[in-house]
Structure formats: C-alpha cells, structure tokens
Amino acid sequence: MDAGALRTEVKELLATGLRLELAPSDIPDESPIFGDGLGLDSIDALELVVLVEEKFHVSIPDEEVGRQAFASVSALVQFILSERAR
Amino acid sequence: MTRTVAVTGLGVVSALGGNVDALAAGLLEGRCGIAPLRLFRHRGRANVAAEVPEELPGHDVALDPATTRRLSRADRFALAAADEACHDAGLDASLRRSAALYAGATTAGMRETEEAYRRRRAGEDRRFRVSHMLATPLSTPAAVVSQALGVFGPRGTFSTACSSSALAIMAGAEAITHGRARVVLAVGSDQLCRLTYAGFDALQALDPEPCRPFDRERRGLSLGEGAAVLVLEDAEHARARGARVRALVAGWGTSTDAHHVTAPHPEGAGARRALEAALAVGRVPAQAVGYVNAHGSGTRHNDEAEIAVLRAVFGERLPLVPISSTKSQVGHCLAAAGAIEAVATVVALERGVLPPTVNLRAPEPDWRDLDFVPRAGRRASLAVAVTSSSGFGGHNVTLVLARPGAL
Numbered sequence: 001m002d003a004g005a006l007r008t009e010v011k012e013l014l015a016t017g018l019r020l021e022l023a024p025s026d027i028p029d030e031s032p033i034f035g036d037g038l039g040l041d042s043i044d045a046l047e048l049v050v051l052v053e054e055k056f057h058v059s060i061p062d063e064e065v066g067r068q069a070f071a072s073v074s075a076l077v078q079f080i081l082s083e084r085a086r
Numbered sequence: 087m088t089r090t091v092a093v094t095g096l097g098v099v100s101a102l103g104g105n106v107d108a109l110a111a112g113l114l115e116g117r118c119g120i121a122p123l124r125l126f127r128h129r130g131r132a133n134v135a136a137e138v139p140e141e142l143p144g145h146d147v148a149l150d151p152a153t154t155r156r157l158s159r160a161d162r163f164a165l166a167a168a169d170e171a172c173h174d175a176g177l178d179a180s181l182r183r184s185a186a187l188y189a190g191a192t193t194a195g196m197r198e199t200e201e202a203y204r205r206r207r208a209g210e211d212r213r214f215r216v217s218h219m220l221a222t223p224l225s226t227p228a229a230v231v232s233q234a235l236g237v238f239g240p241r242g243t244f245s246t247a248c249s250s251s252a253l254a255i256m257a258g259a260e261a262i263t264h265g266r267a268r269v270v271l272a273v274g275s276d277q278l279c280r281l282t283y284a285g286f287d288a289l290q291a292l293d294p295e296p297c298r299p300f301d302r303e304r305r306g307l308s309l310g311e312g313a314a315v316l317v318l319e320d321a322e323h324a325r326a327r328g329a330r331v332r333a334l335v336a337g338w339g340t341s342t343d344a345h346h347v348t349a350p351h352p353e354g355a356g357a358r359r360a361l362e363a364a365l366a367v368g369r370v371p372a373q374a375v376g377y378v379n380a381h382g383s384g385t386r387h388n389d390e391a392e393i394a395v396l397r398a399v400f401g402e403r404l405p406l407v408p409i410s411s412t413k414s415q416v417g418h419c420l421a422a423a424g425a426i427e428a429v430a431t432v433v434a435l436e437r438g439v440l441p442p443t444v445n446l447r448a449p450e451p452d453w454r455d456l457d458f459v460p461r462a463g464r465r466a467s468l469a470v471a472v473t474s475s476s477g478f479g480g481h482n483v484t485l486v487l488a489r490p491g492a493l
Contacts (some may be wrong), residue, residue: 019155039151043217054212 006077009055014073017051018044033070045070052076058083091259091335092324092490095175095317097167098429099214100416101136101310105170109426110433112415113441114323116462119416120296121306125197125278132292135278136310136417138163147234149224158195158221161230163313163422164275170229175317176329177269179236186239186267189228190250190259190274192421195221197279218295227275232370239267245421247477248381250274252424255340256483258318267390270325271400275313276423282420283309289348297384297418298445299395300458303317307383310417314425333432336470336488337368343480350476354391360482361399362472368486370493375407375486377440377466379431379473382411383418388476393453408466410443410459424475428485431473435489440464469493 001007011024020038031037034045037042049060058080060066069079098105101119102112112119119136123185132428138159149157157165173184202218205211208489220226227242232241240261251274258270286292297308324331341363343356350357365372380392393409400407412430413419418424430441446460470490474484 007252021155039155041150041152043156043220044152047215047217 003077003081007073010073010076013051013055016040018047027073029074030072032072033076056080057085089263089265090320090321091262092321092331093316093326093333093335093432094319094329094331095171095177096332096429096432097170097174097315098312098426099138099163099166100312100419100426103139103418104133104173105380106429106433109430110439111435113264113430114439116442116444116453117415118296118444119310123283126280128280128283128287129295130284130287131290132287132294133221134296134308135283136308137278138312140284149234153230153233156217156220157230158198158226159196159229159277159311160275160313162193162219162313163277163311164227164231164273164315165234167234167313167315168271168273169276171271171315171317172235175319177317181269182235183238185237185269185271186258186261187228187232187237187241187271187273188254189243190245190252190254190421191224191243192229192245192247192250192271192276193279193282193426194224194226196281200280202319202404210469213236218296228273231271231273237271246481247479248418248420249422249475249477249481249483250421250424252428252475252483252485253340253481255316255335255425255428255485256340258333259338261348262320268320270318272316272318272423272425273313276311276419276421278309278311288461293384296445298413298447298448299382299384299414299443300389300453301446302448304384304386304389306385307413308417308421310418311414312426314422314429316428331490333435334488334490334493336493337364337366337486338369338484339363339367340483343482345480347370348478349392351480352387352391354395355394356480357474357476357482358395358398360484361395364472364486368493370486373403374470375400375472376468377425377434377471378407378409379434379471380409380411381474381476382413382443384411384413392474393456405455405457408440408457408459410441412441414444414446424483426453427473427475428487431471431487435468435487438465438467440466440468
C-alpha cells in the first residue's frame with residue numbers, strides 16, 4: 001500500500017473509530033493528532049493506540065514511541081510504513 | 087435562627103419539552119407525552135414510553151470536545167436542565183463555585199453501554215471500548231454537571247430507585263438548614279434503556295397502553311426519561327442578593343418499608359411515615375395542604391397503598407384536596423421523577439395551575455369522592471403542596487413545598 005492510500009485509511013480510522021464530527025478529508029496532514037486541533041484527550045489516546053495496532057498490525061509499546069507516531073497524520077503514516085518494512 | 091430553604095431556580099427536560107415553560111404549558115393543556123417506543127426495539131407486552139423529543143434544545147455550557155463527544159443522553163438531559171436552572175436563579179460563576187450538588191440516578195448512561203454490547207455482539211466493534219463505558223457509573227451525570235458549570239462544593243449521588251432525586255432535594259435542604267451550603271443544585275436525571283424497559287415489562291409492571299393512574303382499569307406504569315434541576319438556596323442569602331424566591335422547601339421526610347424488593351407495603355406504612363415526618367419537619371398542619379402531587383405510578387399496588395395513606399393522614403378533608411399524577415403525562419422517569427414532579431409542584435404553586443391526571447376515564451369505585459384533576463390542568467390558587475416519591479425496595483420520600491410567605 002502506498003503512502004497516499006495509507007494516509008486516507010489513517011484519517012478514516014481517526015474519524016470513524018473515535019466518532020469525530022469531522023470528515024476524514026478535513027483532518028490535516030501535519031498538525032499534531034493530540035492537542036487542540038481535533039479535540040482529543042487522553043482517553044482517545046488509549047483507544048487510538050488499540051485501533052492503530054489492530055488495524056495496521058503494528059506495535060506501540062510505550063509513550064515515547066506513541067509521541068513520535070502521533071506527532072501528525074504524516075508521522076503516523078511514516079511510522080506504520082517503517083514498522084511494516086522491518 | 088432557623089434557616090429557610092428557598093427554590094430560586096428551575097430547569098427541566100421531559101417528554102413535554104426541554105424547559106420549564108414547555109412543562110407548564112403541557113400541564114395546563116393536559117398533554118400526554120407517552121407514545122410508541124422509538125429509541126430501541128422491544129418485544130414484550132408493552133411498547134409505549136415518554137421519550138424526550140430528539141429536537142431537544144441544547145445547552146451552552148463549556149465542556150471540552152472530547153468529553154462532549156462521549157456524553158450520554160442522561161448527561162445531556164442533566165446539563166440542559168442545570169443550565170436552565172442556573173440561568174433562572176441568576177447564579178454567576180462565583181455562586182456556582184461554592185455550591186453543593188446532590189443528584190439522583192438509577193441507570194445513568196446504561197443505554198450507551200447497552201449499545202456498545204450490541205455492537206460487539208453484532209461484530210461492528212471488535213472489542214469493548216473504554217470510552218463507551220465512561221457513562222456507566224451513576225455518578226457521571228453529577229460529575230459532568232459540576233465540570234461544565236464549575237461547581238466545586240460537596241457532591242453526592244443517591245440511588246434509591248424512584249425516589250433518588252427527591253432524596254437529593256432533601257439532602258440539599260438539610261445541607262442548607264445545617265449551614266453546610268448556601269446554594270445547592272439538586273439534580274435528577276435518567277434515560278430510557280433496555281435494562282429498565284425489559285425489567286419492568288418482565289415484572290408485568292408496564293401498562294401496554296399509556297398509563298392511567300387511579301383509573302379502575304389501570305394496568306401499570308409507563309416509563310419516561312428526562313431531568314430536572316432545582317436551585318435550592320438559603321432564603322436569607324437569596325434575599326440578600328435579590329434573587330427571586332419561587333417557592334420554599336418547607337418540609338421533608340424519608341422512610342423505608344423494609345417489606346419487599348418491588349412491592350410497596352400494602353397499607354403504605356412507610357409512605358405514611360415519610361409524609362407525616364415531612365409535615366412535622368415543616369410544622370405544617372395537614373389541613374394547610376392544598377394539593378398532593380402523588381407518586382401515582384399507575385400500578386394497582388401503588389395507587390391503592392397511596393390513597394390509603396392519604397385517607398389516613400388527611401381524613402375526611404381528602405375529597406377537598408386535589409391529587410394528581412404527573413407520571414400520566416411525562417411517564418415514570420425513575421431517578422428523575424422526584425425532581426421533575428417537584429418542579430411541576432413549584433409550577434403549580436407559582437402559576438396557580440393544578441397539574442392534571444390525564445388518561446383517567448373512571449376512577450376506582452371507592453375513590454369517586456376524590457378529585458384527581460382529570461384530563462387537563464385547572465386554575466387554582468395554592469399555598470402549600472406535597473409531592474411524594476416511592477421507590478423499589480421501599481424507599482419513600484415526601485417533600486412539602488410552599489409559596490413564599492404562605493407559612
């Protein structure tokens with residue numbers, strides 16, 4: 001799967017998995033996933049880790065990895081691609 | 087000096103609408119909010135309920151987006167009612183900050199939890215999600231209201247079945263008279279869910295048709311949902327800040343039947359003690375009472391025990407005391423019932439309208455001498471009224487409410 005298709009899937013997972021009142025296409029590529037932009041909190045973070053691990057078969061074992069992976073949609077796409085390449 | 091408990095703000099959400107004016111209009115017109123059940127599918131004897139309309143007005147309280155996204159219906163009802171009540175009472179941020187909050191709840195966000203279970207069983211979700219469980223604790227509506235409105239004082243949630251929010255009002259009144267709080271938000275909120283609907287139906291406690299309290303052909307209750315909030319305040323404090331005193335909470339009493347898990351005591355022994363205690367606390371003679379907002383669930387057992395209690399306490403004067411069941415209009419809202427009916431009673435005192443018992447065609451033959459205010463509300467000048475709530479397990483609460491200056 002190329003990065004563009006993966007990006008679309010990640011945004012769909014965010015919007016539908018967390019039941020956001022946002023269209024996937026309205027989620028920006030480069031802003032932080034957590035923080036003010038999408039209105040997500042620590043409970044959403046717990047759930048998003050599980051959703052991403054299940055959907056993309058990757059592992060987010062600790063906070064440090066999570067911080068890098070969830071820095072933005074683009075960072076999450078890169079993280080999934082690099083995990084899959086290992 | 088003894089402190090007096092004033093009601094300075096009201097808010098309500100029910101099948102009759104999303105604010106106090108809608109409730110008052112519905113009471114006067116005799117509207118019945120009980121209609122075919124739409125919220126979920128139920129296969130059983132009954133299929134009607136008093137649902138809060140979808141187009142319920144929102145609230146403009148500040149909550150972060152993540153919390154807002156996860157609110158249950160019970161949370162949203164409580165927020166809308168609390169917002170209305172705080173505006174009505176003119177409570178600014180500093181008054182809310184020091185307020186206490188007492189709430190009644192029986193199932194809180196159970197319906198959202200049921201939905202999560204249904205999605206899991208249907209394969210729509212692969213696992214239970216923690217966010218769908220956060221509305222489950224009975225303390226959640228109170229937590230959401232205090233967070234949204236910035237209420238930092240003492241807080242508690244009572245779960246005494248159908249008297250829960252009446253007990254919350256009583257706890258608030260006691261906190262004020264004992265000087266523990268000057269302003270209290272008394273909250274009752276519950277939503278329809280499969281657990282209660284199927285449970286009451288399995289007990290054969292639901293009338294297949296809209297309930298008919300006090301009718302000779304009554305067959306049970308109709309479930310409802312909603313919320314009500316009363317702002318209670320030390321009357322001196324209310325006067326000093328120029329707040330409008332809408333009514334006084336003049337007396338309160340509670341008791342336990344210790345009799346059966348669902349049935350009331352056949353002679354209403356516990357309910358009678360609650361009523362007598364409420365009159366005694368308020369030093370209100372029975373002959374001063376001009377209206378009874380009854381528990382009036384519409385089950386054969388309840389109505390019979392309740393009329394027996396009223397006959398014992400009010401004696402030969404009872405035919406002169408109008409008695410009605412607001413549950414005939416808004417259904418039995420379980421934990422919210424006590425607070426919703428307290429609001430209806432304050433509306434009766436303040437606006438001079440006796441709330442009706444709708445759907446009543448022919449009362450029990452032995453009760454033909456009594457005035458159940460059938461069909462529609464009736465204009466009447468009232469000074470003192472009582473409102474009673476009884477819950478499964480024999481939890482009874484009675485409140486005495488009075489027009490300011492009446493006692």
